[in-house]
Amino acid sequence: WRHPNIVQIYHAGEENGRFYFAMEYIDGIDLAERLTTQPLPLPFAEVMRVGTAVAAALDYAHAQGVVHRDVKPA
Template sequence: MSEILGKYQLVAELARGGMGIVYLAVSQGPGRFSKLLVIKELKPELAEDASFLQMFLDEARLAARLNHPNIVQTYEIGTDGDRHFIVMDYLEGISLARVLKRKSEKFTAAMQLRVLSEALQGLSYAHNLTDFDGTPLGSCIAMRRLRTCSSPSTVR
């Protein structure tokens, strides 16, 4: 695969789901600079729905405000023609799902507690973050999922 999306070269498709496609991509610059990233592209048919596209963009803006070691960093919202995408950090390693499927290693209680603790630290950070007007972002994210958040304009 050597497709270009915006200023990124798509390297491989990582996953495909109901909302879109996730790609491994590379950003290249002068002096042989290159960085692996993940790009989440919204399905074109979903982008045609203005309210769905707005929700996608609002959630990307919220995600970009999250800066915590246990949360993947969101770098950019991009468009290329009618294609809409989010650029995120790429974390090398194996997924928790693959660890759990391995028969050769036991997933000990200590390992389970560590994973849970780190996930909860990131969740707590996101839950306690507030918007520019003091509104907790965690509650606004939950309200958006229910499509009842009345003021997406407060998210910058």
């Protein structure tokens, strides 16, 4: 399945007891970096844009039977 707010996972595997994912590369900065390098507080419009995107991604994942349990700003 595919959603515009969820990074694509191309492959997942295990090698020598270590699990890994090969994922889509997303250029730019993540939210954690945005929060530490840009002026705060975030503009309301940006908070709404990010919050809406995260909520849409989680809603889609939950509809697919996925429970994420580790959402972070990266």
